[in-house]
Amino acid sequence: MKPVLTVKDDYIPQCDSCKTFGNKMCEHRTLGWGILRWAGEHFRSDWRYTRSQRRTILRWYEVDENGKFVYQTGTLQLAKGSGKGPFFATLAAVEFLGPVRFSHFDDDGRAVGKHPQEPWVQLFAVNQDQVKNVTLTLNSLFNQAAIAKYAMDPGIERWHARQTDGTFCLLEAKTASYRSAEGGRPSALFMDETWHWNESNNMVNVYHTATANAAKVGGRTLMATNAYIVGEDSIAERVHTAWQRQQDGKQRRTGMYYEARSADPTFDLEDEAQLREAIATAYGDCHWVNIDAIVDQCYSGVITRDEVLRKYLNLVTAAEDALVDPVAWDNCGVELELKRGDRIVIGLDGGESDDATAIVALRVNDSFFQPIAIWEKPDGPEGQLWRVDKEAVSETIDWIFANYRVVGFLSDTAYWETYVHQWNEKYQSRLDVKASGRSHVAYDMRGNQKEITEMNVALVGAIENGMVKHSGNYGLSRHVKNAKRRNNKYGTSFGKANRDSQYKVDAYAAALLAFIARTRLIASGKQSKPRTVGKLQTRGGF
Numbered sequence: 001m002k003p004v005l006t007v008k009d010d011y012i013p014q015c016d017s018c019k020t021f022g023n024k025m026c027e028h029r030t031l032g033w034g035i036l037r038w039a040g041e042h043f044r045s046d047w048r049y050t051r052s053q054r055r056t057i058l059r060w061y062e063v064d065e066n067g068k069f070v071y072q073t074g075t076l077q078l079a080k081g082s083g084k085g086p087f088f089a090t091l092a093a094v095e096f097l098g099p100v101r102f103s104h105f106d107d108d109g110r111a112v113g114k115h116p117q118e119p120w121v122q123l124f125a126v127n128q129d130q131v132k133n134v135t136l137t138l139n140s141l142f143n144q145a146a147i148a149k150y151a152m153d154p155g156i157e158r159w160h161a162r163q164t165d166g167t168f169c170l171l172e173a174k175t176a177s178y179r180s181a182e183g184g185r186p187s188a189l190f191m192d193e194t195w196h197w198n199e200s201n202n203m204v205n206v207y208h209t210a211t212a213n214a215a216k217v218g219g220r221t222l223m224a225t226n227a228y229i230v231g232e233d234s235i236a237e238r239v240h241t242a243w244q245r246q247q248d249g250k251q252r253r254t255g256m257y258y259e260a261r262s263a264d265p266t267f268d269l270e271d272e273a274q275l276r277e278a279i280a281t282a283y284g285d286c287h288w289v290n291i292d293a294i295v296d297q298c299y300s301g302v303i304t305r306d307e308v309l310r311k312y313l314n315l316v317t318a319a320e321d322a323l324v325d326p327v328a329w330d331n332c333g334v335e336l337e338l339k340r341g342d343r344i345v346i347g348l349d350g351g352e353s354d355d356a357t358a359i360v361a362l363r364v365n366d367s368f369f370q371p372i373a374i375w376e377k378p379d380g381p382e383g384q385l386w387r388v389d390k391e392a393v394s395e396t397i398d399w400i401f402a403n404y405r406v407v408g409f410l411s412d413t414a415y416w417e418t419y420v421h422q423w424n425e426k427y428q429s430r431l432d433v434k435a436s437g438r439s440h441v442a443y444d445m446r447g448n449q450k451e452i453t454e455m456n457v458a459l460v461g462a463i464e465n466g467m468v469k470h471s472g473n474y475g476l477s478r479h480v481k482n483a484k485r486r487n488n489k490y491g492t493s494f495g496k497a498n499r500d501s502q503y504k505v506d507a508y509a510a511a512l513l514a515f516i517a518r519t520r521l522i523a524s525g526k527q528s529k530p531r532t533v534g535k536l537q538t539r540g541g542f
Contacts, residue, residue, distance in 0.1 A: 001274075001281045004262040004330075006077075012055060013062040013070075015109070027110040029065075031102065032058035034113050038098045039090065042146035050285045053087055056259060060091075060222070063111050067102035073211075074257035075194075075223045075239055079282045080311040081289055084224040085133030088123070088190055091222065092134070093141055095121045095188035096171040097150055097161060116187040118217075119169040123190040124210060126203065127175055130192050131157070134173050182209060189214040189221040195228040197235035207235050227262070227310040230326055230481050231319030231497060240316075241503070242379070244474040263313040265330040269298075269305065282313045316481075323456075323483035323494050323508075328464045333472040338363060338370050338404065345408030345433075345521060346372070346400060347513025349445075349506045350393070350416040353377065357388045358507035359396060360476065362514035364407065364521065367462070369470040369514070372400055374507050376475075394419055407432040407526070408517030410443040412509070417442075433520040443513060451516065453490040459515045460492075468515075479507035 003009075018026035027033045035057060036049070049057070062070040078084050094100055099113030106112050125131045139154055146152070150161040150169070159171040189210055197203035214221050228236040243258040263278035275298060276291055283289045298308045306317040309327055316326050338344065343364045350357045359372040373396050377383045400406060409431055411420050420442045428440040435443040445452055462468045463480075470476060482503035486495040494512075496505050 001264050001267065001277045003281045003284065004260075004264055006258050006260045007059065009055075012058050015065075028105070029062055029111065030058050031061040031063065031100065031111050031113040034099055034111075035061060035094055039094060042097070042143060042149075043090070043093075043141055044143050047090075047141065049087075049090075050083075050287070052261075052285050053083075056087075057091075059259070060257060061100070061113075063102055067105065067111065069102070069220065070255065071220075071257035072255045073221045073223075073239075075225065075236070075243070075259070077225050077227060077236070077240070077258070077260035077314065079261075079286075079314040080226055081294075082283055082286045083288070085130070085192065086137040088192060088222075088224050089134045089137035090141060092121050092123050092171060092173070092188070092190050093138060095119065096159065096169055097146075097163070100188070115163055115167065115169075117167075118185070118187060119163075119167065120184070120186050121171040121188045121190070122184055122186040122210065123171070123173040123192065124206065125173070125175060125192040126196045126201070131173050131175055134192065138171075138173070184210065184213040185217045186210070186214045186219045187217065189219055191221065191223040191235070194223045194225045194239065195232075195234050195236040198233060204235060227260075227314050227316045229306075229310070229317055229319055231322055231484065231503075233497075233503075241478060244478050245376070245379075248374070248473075248475045260314060262315050265309075265313075265315055265327045269308065272299075278313055318481070321484050322481070323485050323492075324460055324463055324480050326481045328466075329470075329477065329480050332463060332466055332468055332470055334368070334469045335472075336368055336469065337471060338368075340403050341405060343405040343407060345410075345514050345517035346406060347510040347515070347517065348393075348397075348409075348411040348416075349509035349513065350390075350412060350414070351388060351506060352415045353387050356479070356504045356506040357393055358475075358479070358510040359393070359400070360507060360510040360514050361400070361404070362511070362518050364518060367468040367518070369468060369476065369511055371471075371473050371476045371507055371510075372396060374475040374479075376504065390416070390419060394422070397423055401427055401430070406430060408514075408521050409441050410435045410513040410517045411441050412445045412513065413442050414444075414446070432526040433517055433524060435517075443516075445509070445513075449488065449493070450490045452512070453488060453493045455516045455519065456493050456512060457491055458519070459512055462515075476507045476511065478503075479505050480511070483508045 012024055013029040014026040015028040036054060060074055064070055076084060096119060099115060101114050101116050103112045103114035123134055153160040157172060157174050161169040163169060197207055211221055225236040228234050243256050246256055261282060261284055263282040267274040267278045269275060276295060279291050279294055294312050309315040310317045318326055338361060344361045345364060346359055346361045348359045354377060356374055356376040358374045361370050361372050375388045377386045413420050424439045424441040431440040434440045483494045483505045484497055486493045497503055
């Protein structure tokens with residue numbers, strides 16, 4: 001079974017020359033090799049990083065041709081018991097005393113590190129037990145020569161030391177609170193178990209305060225978490241959402257590292273052999289993990305299916321009011337793409353400013369979803385006056401009709417009446433299904449609550465039974481997983497978590513409109529074999 005990875009397993013930073021000659025130990029684009037040597041000299045003799053941990057260090061300390069870090073913030077999303085705490089402790093120790101800032105390129109072009117000007121490492125955890133996971137490792141990590149060399153004074157929650165040039169170094173490990181985060185100037189910031197960090201325990205304020213403190217002095221932030229629960233609005237979920245938007249090209253800043261290793265969600269949980277393989281896949285080279293004990297726990301009847309998936313297989317799971325099981329949606333992912341000439345139907349759900357605007361295509365012959373484009377309000381100051389470019393959306397519609405056999409097109413009318421009328425006039429002769437009695441395109445989602453509800457139930461059932469496919473696009477997947485169940489007199493419909501929620505669902509709405517169009521097409525009997533397809537086309541949100 002192949003793992004699901006956010007970073008390719010064999011990726012190691014390399015300069016162009018080393019890529020050409022296949023040199024995997026390139027030191028020109030990472031401080032990581034020097035850091036690993038430093039750890040080997042100063043940590044106790046029996047400490048060994050696993051291969052995957054070494055790769056993480058090489059990646060996290062990647063620099064560009066100017067010596068600037070490629071990543072300022074990062075997240076490690078790993079299964080429970082995969083050694084996040086001890087690994088975090090070693091990285092904190094490295095930031096405390098090691099050569100973790102770029103100094104110069106030597107005569108051979110290798111990146112050389114130095115210690116920060118004012119080393120101040122802060123490690124935050126939600127409770128004292130999490131702090132202990134880190135401090136127990138720290139207290140036994142350094143060898144005696146290192147303790148003497150750096151005049152180290154270890155404490156319970158604070159460590160003092162001095163570099164050989166006299167620079168004072170401070171490391172703090174503590175339970176997080178808003179007050180404890182105030183006033184810091186950390187050169188490195190570590191945040192543990194961020195799936196527990198939410199509004200209810202005030203950890204969101206801690207996150208904002210601590211990261212702002214780090215940013216003002218150029219400090220770097222690294223987080224560790226188990227798979228989060230969709231809809232709890234934890235820091236882990238917020239950060240993952242931001243990273244997904246980065247992958248979609250929606251973020252101006254791209255200096256975010258996200259490393260996750262999960263089991264393939266298509267395995268059968270009831271099949272013990274498949275479960276064992278999935279667990280082994282999720283844990284990779286964590287040789288200390290007792291797979292027998294985990295299997296026993298999974299079948300104990302004490303923990304739920306969602307806990308098994310989230311804790312031991314590193315799969316994101318749904319909150320109680322989620323519309324779609326994230327694992328079921330991921331199961332429908334395939335390595336396919338639309339091709340020019342494909343026979344498709346499309347759905348458009350449009351917003352103006354706060355809500356997203358999405359166009360999603362559904363191939364008629366195999367129920368394959370692929371978003372054509374998703375326009376979303378940017379985060380931060382640039383989003384304050386943002387409005388969707390409706391002309392760009394209309395041009396995208398023209399592009400779709402020029403490159404595919406579009407036989408159905410449903411567009412919600414809210415905010416888009418003029419454009420919907422124009423599209424209907426222009427393309428109605430090519431469409432085999434009508435959206436309403438007066439238009440081939442105009443579909444009033446508010447006025448069709450009964451059909452929306454019935455088709456929503458049908459689409460969710462199709463997802464859960466693997467009867468649809470999708471391309472794995474981050475934008476569409478985010479919106480599908482954000483959707484919440486909303487009951488009405490006709491059954492179960494969908495909606496956002498609340499009116500002002502930052503977790504948008506517009507691409508799911510567009511997919512549902514496409515699903516309705518295909519359902520009507522099939523019912524009409526106007527199915528036909530697709531014409532010969534041509535070259536792969538991409539647009540907008542890809």
